[in-house]
Amino acid sequence: MSDAFDRLKKKGIRPTVPTRDTSLVKKENTEMLNDEMTEFSHLKKTQKQDFIPSEGLQDNAAIAHKEQQSDLPETVRRTIRLEEDIDTELNAFCTAKKITRDTFIEAAFMVCSGNQALMQEIVEEAKKRYQQRKQAGEQRKFQTMAKKINT
Template structure:
């Protein structure tokens, strides 16, 4: 019965027709090509290339080559932090105009070069991990006793 109800709902829904869009930002006239002897100029990181700006193949290849020099990134799971630590770390990173992820990358690079610092951080991390496991067990016991 639920399949027939679902089919009726699908048949009865009316989707509005969307008119075709006129892309006025895209030039209809062919742009003249830039000179072949392009010089690569270092631009500050804040400078952004507009998507509407026509580019020559050479300029595009230069941008791709520059991008290839920068290490690739990979998404990681969400980071769970203590509330107070999260607030102070977020504020610190905002004040310095970086993300928490970039700060974590830099801290990792620094500590891999400094074994003593890595050892100290690992001891602290293991202590914090044990505390979190204990907190999880306590929350589970409380839930079981309340329910």
């Protein structure tokens, strides 16, 4: 019995691997980086203002690009569930018109927002569909529960 215990004890000993350096900056380069930082920190204020590095020009271009992008509307990613037939028809329609489903939904909402009668009709249809999906979900839940009970 003690022989088996000794074998298990020996098997539990694993070789060790030396730890590796996961730092982003190697130790040799840190002194050089610190020297560069202190070199600029000793400049006079007037010299600092006159000094414009090439990276600063790139930063200005990046800021201008961000300002242009701020004018653009922000989008949000969502997933939607559609009936299989409607999904197929919508994909075919959007492909034929060379638009995306997202832009079609956005445009449809914008047009409906301006037409209250159309919006009301759509809301009523949506409520009917919501009730149908709710009932279908409950039926699927009961079917699943019945399967689990019978097995």
